[in-house]
Amino acid sequence: MxxxxxxxxxxxxxxxxxxxxxxRHALCALAVRRGEPPFQGRWALPGGFVRADEDLTQAAxxxxxxxxxxxxxxxxxxxxxxxxxxxxxxxxxxxERDPRMxxxxxxxxxxxxxxxxxxxGGDASNARWAPVEELLQQGGYGRDGEPVAPLAFDHARxxxxxxxxxxxxxxxxxxxxxxxxxxxxxxxxxxxxxxxxGVALDPRNFHRKVTGTPGFLVxxxxxxxxxxxxxxxxxxxxxATLLNPPMLRPEV
Amino acid sequence: MxxxxxxxxxxxxxxxxxxxxxxRHALCALAVRRGEPPFQGRWALPGGFVRADEDLTQAAxxxxxxxxxxxxxxxxxxxxxxxxxxxxxxxxxxxERDPRMxxxxxxxxxxxxxxxxxxxGGDASNARWAPVEELLQQGGYGRDGEPVAPLAFDHARxxxxxxxxxxxxxxxxxxxxxxxxxxxxxxxxxxxxxxxxGVALDPRNFHRKVTGTPGFLVxxxxxxxxxxxxxxxxxxxxxATLLNPPMLRPEV
DNA sequence: AGTGTTTATCGTCAGGAAGACGACTATGAT
DNA sequence: ATCATAGTCGTCTTCCTGACGATAAACACT
Numbered sequence: 107m108x109x110x111x112x113x114x115x116x117x118x119x120x121x122x123x124x125x126x127x128x129x130r131h132a133l134c135a136l137a138v139r140r141g142e143p144p145f146q147g148r149w150a151l152p153g154g155f156v157r158a159d160e161d162l163t164q165a166a167x168x169x170x171x172x173x174x175x176x177x178x179x180x181x182x183x184x185x186x187x188x189x190x191x192x193x194x195x196x197x198x199x200x201x202e203r204d205p206r207m208x209x210x211x212x213x214x215x216x217x218x219x220x221x222x223x224x225x226x227g228g229d230a231s232n233a234r235w236a237p238v239e240e241l242l243q244q245g246g247y248g249r250d251g252e253p254v255a256p257l258a259f260d261h262a263r264x265x266x267x268x269x270x271x272x273x274x275x276x277x278x279x280x281x282x283x284x285x286x287x288x289x290x291x292x293x294x295x296x297x298x299x300x301x302x303x304g305v306a307l308d309p310r311n312f313h314r315k316v317t318g319t320p321g322f323l324v325x326x327x328x329x330x331x332x333x334x335x336x337x338x339x340x341x342x343x344x345x346a347t348l349l350n351p352p353m354l355r356p357e358v
Numbered sequence: 359m360x361x362x363x364x365x366x367x368x369x370x371x372x373x374x375x376x377x378x379x380x381x382r383h384a385l386c387a388l389a390v391r392r393g394e395p396p397f398q399g400r401w402a403l404p405g406g407f408v409r410a411d412e413d414l415t416q417a418a419x420x421x422x423x424x425x426x427x428x429x430x431x432x433x434x435x436x437x438x439x440x441x442x443x444x445x446x447x448x449x450x451x452x453x454e455r456d457p458r459m460x461x462x463x464x465x466x467x468x469x470x471x472x473x474x475x476x477x478x479g480g481d482a483s484n485a486r487w488a489p490v491e492e493l494l495q496q497g498g499y500g501r502d503g504e505p506v507a508p509l510a511f512d513h514a515r516x517x518x519x520x521x522x523x524x525x526x527x528x529x530x531x532x533x534x535x536x537x538x539x540x541x542x543x544x545x546x547x548x549x550x551x552x553x554x555x556g557v558a559l560d561p562r563n564f565h566r567k568v569t570g571t572p573g574f575l576v577x578x579x580x581x582x583x584x585x586x587x588x589x590x591x592x593x594x595x596x597x598a599t600l601l602n603p604p605m606l607r608p609e610v
Numbered sequence: 611a612g613t614g615t616t617t618a619t620c621g622t623c624a625g626g627a628a629g630a631c632g633a634c635t636a637t638g639a640t
Numbered sequence: 641a642t643c644a645t646a647g648t649c650g651t652c653t654t655c656c657t658g659a660c661g662a663t664a665a666a667c668a669c670t
Contacts (some may be wrong), residue, residue, distance in 0.1 A: 115410035116368035119451070119462050158367035158460065162451040194640070197449040197464050199371070199414040208410065210371050210462065212449050293646065311629065313648065318627095335646025336636040354603075545617065546667065565619065587617025588665040602657075 110221035117233030119200075122261065123172065124195060125216040127235060128285045128301045133272075134235040135265055136173065141232065144179030144205050148334070149241065151265065153211065157303045166192060166214035173233065176218055179284075185222075190218040191284035194274030195268050203260050215268045216282040238269050246253045273302055278352035279324060283343035289326055291318060291338035305356050315353060364432050370449075370461045374405035374513065376447060376520030377408060377426060377468040379487060380537045380553045382482035383473050385524075386487040387517055388425065389509070391485065396457050397510030399456050401493070403517065404485075405463065418444060418466035425485065428470055431536075432490040449508045459579050467520045470538035525554055532574060532603035535595035541578055543590035567605060573598030 126134035137149040141238040152173040163354045167178035170192065179189025190216060199210040242265060244256045256262055256313040276282040278297060283290070298314045316323055321344040362364055377388035389401040404425040408417040420428035421496070424446065431441025443468060451462040494517060496508045528534040529553060537550045548564045568575055573596040581589040 113637070114370045114372075114407040117371045117408070117462075118366045119369045120366075156369075156451070157463075159453055161453060162449065162462070196446055197410070201411050201413060201465065202523040208406075210369075210414070210464070212451065212462070274550070284544060291647085308631085310631080310649080315628080315656075317450055317648095331637060331646090333646065334638065335644085336648080338647055351606075353603075354628075356629095390669075440627085480615080545616085560658070560660085562619075562621090562660080567657085569619095583617090583666060585617065586667070588619080590618055608658095 115208070117176070118204075118207055119156045120153050120209055120211045121156055121162060121169055122151045122198075122213045122264055123169055123173070123209045123216055124151060124265055125170065125176075125218060126238075126285075127218045127220055128270065128298050129220050129235055131297065131301050132237045132239075132270065132284055133304075135238050135269075137234055137236050137241060137242055138277050139232040140258055149236070150258035151213075151261045156212075162194065162212050163192070163214075166194075166212075166216075168339045170216055174218065174221065176216070176221075176256075178216070179282065185213055189214050191281065192216045195212060195264070195271060198264060199258055211264075213264045215269065215271055217272065217281065218358075219285055219287050223332060238265065242266060244270075260277050271356070276302060277351070277355055278349050280343055280347050280349060286343075289328065289330075289340045289342055291330060291336065291340060292323075293333055295323075295341075303355055305358070309358065319346070319349060322349065367460070370459055371408045372405050372461055372462045372463045373408060373414060373421055374403045374450075374465045374516055375418060375421055375425070375466060375468055376403060376471060377442075378490075378520065378524055378537075379423065379470045379472055379552050380560075381472050381487055383549065383553050384489045384491075385553050385556075387490050387493055387521075388489050389486055389493060390425065391484040391509055394420065399511045401567070402510035402512045403465075403490070408464075414443070414446065414464050415466075417465075418446075419472075420470050422466075426470065426473065428468070428473075430468070442468050443533065444468045447516070447523060447600055450512055450516060452512065463516075465520065467523055468498055469524065469533065471537055471539050490517065494518060494521075507561050525607070528554060529607055530601050532595055532601060533598050538595075541580065541582075541592045541594055543582060543585065543592060544575075545590055547587055547593075548573075551605070559608070571598070571601060573603045574601065 115120040123136070127134055134154060138150050138152045140146055140150050151168060154165075154169050156162060159213050160168070170190065182321040193212065195215040197210060197212045201208060203211070210221040241257060242262055243254060244262065247253055249302055257265065272281070282295060282298045282302070286294055292313050293309065294309055295316060296309060297314070300307055314338065323341040324339045324344045326342055328340040330340055331337045359514075374389070379386050387480050388404060390404045392398055392402050399594045404421060406421050408414060412420070415453060417518060422428050422430055422442065428442040430444040447465040447467040449462060449464045455461065455463070492506065493509060494514055496514065497505060499505055509517065524533070534554070538546055544565050545561065547568060548559055550562060551564070552559055573592040576596045578592045578594055579594040582592055583589045
């Protein structure tokens with residue numbers, strides 16, 4: 107069968123972003139308010155069309171920079187100045203997922219340290235960090251008693267998948283350090299695990315585990331008291347990306 | 359900004375399949391010979407265009423049925439007659455990956471028990487099961503001394519990603535049973551792990567591990583001697599999909 | 611029938627990792 | 641000075657794993 111351009115239907119391809127961070131002991135995701143139909147006024151995940159000459163990862167990194175100012179951190183490159191971790195999550199292509207047309211969305215997962223207020227095209231009121239539980243509870247009421255509208259499109263499903271990916275991946279990788287500033291303490295890293303998993307971990311066992319895994323953490327020599335209490339050693343993320351044996355998520 | 363159909367570039371969307379099975383103690387993948395340019399005559403992964411009214415998973419299941427006759431096994435449904443495990447793998451959208459046009463391919467991973475010879479549109483010579491090492495070695499020589507051409511497009515990368523997914527996922531899930539017939543012995547399951555990981559496992563420790571994990575295997579009461587030696591108990595896959603603690607892949 | 615081979619299955623033992631938790635240390639706040 | 645807060649080092653018990661001996665039940669020979 108020869109090549110026939112009419113043999114396949116055209117699709118629009120977008121990237122959507124699940125951008126996660128830890129703020130005030132809670133796992134939060136970036137949400138933007140939709141300014142146009144469909145779902146006008148509702149919260150949604152940031153995203154946009156993939157351009158004609160752009161790779162999927164490039165498109166995701168571009169959208170991430172537009173929405174947050176974050177520089178995507180290539181997992182291969184060692185530098186991690188202001189870079190966020192970025193990886194592909196999954197692709198969503200239900201024919202009915204966008205009422206306007208056939209859209210296939212390649213969702214990406216980005217993890218970032220706690221940041222100043224988000225910006226969405228310069229308009230702060232149209233972007234916010236919200237706890238993932240708040241974004242995921244469908245038709246409930248938020249902390250302020252206001253009714254919560256579910257996320258636009260299938261974005262609740264995408265967000266849930268991204269959260270689950272993050273929760274499981276910090277078990278066996280050093281991904282949790284992506285939520286931390288370049289230098290951090292063992293306690294700060296533990297609070298990341300506690301926020302992402304929503305559990306309390308024993309500080310002593312956690313300390314033994316992370317400091318006893320070769321290549322996971324490298325001490326910088328400095329100390330800090332920014333958490334109060336006794337000064338804590340500062341560490342950087344070591345070269346080890348895989349955590350073996352894994353950190354076990356406590357049973358419920 | 360109002361909706362403007364000209365604001366986004368059109369893409370072709372395809373599904374590609376990494377279909378894995380275990381044959382003669384080796385992890386094998388399904389490859390089809392391309393009958394048209396580009397890469398005419400080269401081996402490639404099976405796949406095809408997503409239709410206008412089709413979900414991505416539906417498209418992958420349809421392609422799988424066309425190429426192998428396998429019925430995709432929905433992970434939610436309990437029945438697993440002739441069903442193969444099917445899950446989304448990753449999406450590949452480099453602008454240069456297809457010289458004809460901009461194609462975004464949503465790769466899927468399928469796992470199946472050992473099957474009779476494959477069929478590709480009824481033409482057996484254009485489809486085969488090949489050991490993954492043979493398909494992945496670029497520019498080397500196959501077992502028969504013939505030079506081996508690398509897979510078409512970026513399919514070597516996709517295959518490598520699918521193999522890595524399968525290798526890591528059988529560690530912490532019951533996915534390895536997807537390579538087995540509905541009833542199987544502990545030894546047959548162990549040979550699956552050995553083929554997928556390319557290692558030898560201790561039969562006694564393996565037996566203790568899989569029979570000691572609640573819900574992983576349920577005995578059917580029957581026995582078989584199809585492997586020779588002492589009769590072995592037959593099992594079916596239990597309801598447990600997660601293996602905790604995981605089966606540890608031996609270090610190299 | 612006996613012997614060897616193959617595979618399955620049960621047991622034992624030592625080493626290591628993890629959960630529970632006690633004890634001590636070094637800061638800032640009152 | 642005292643307390644609250646966090647960090648860090650140990651101890652103990654329990655569980656899991658890897659290494660490996662031993663037995664059981666089939667088949668293929670002679």
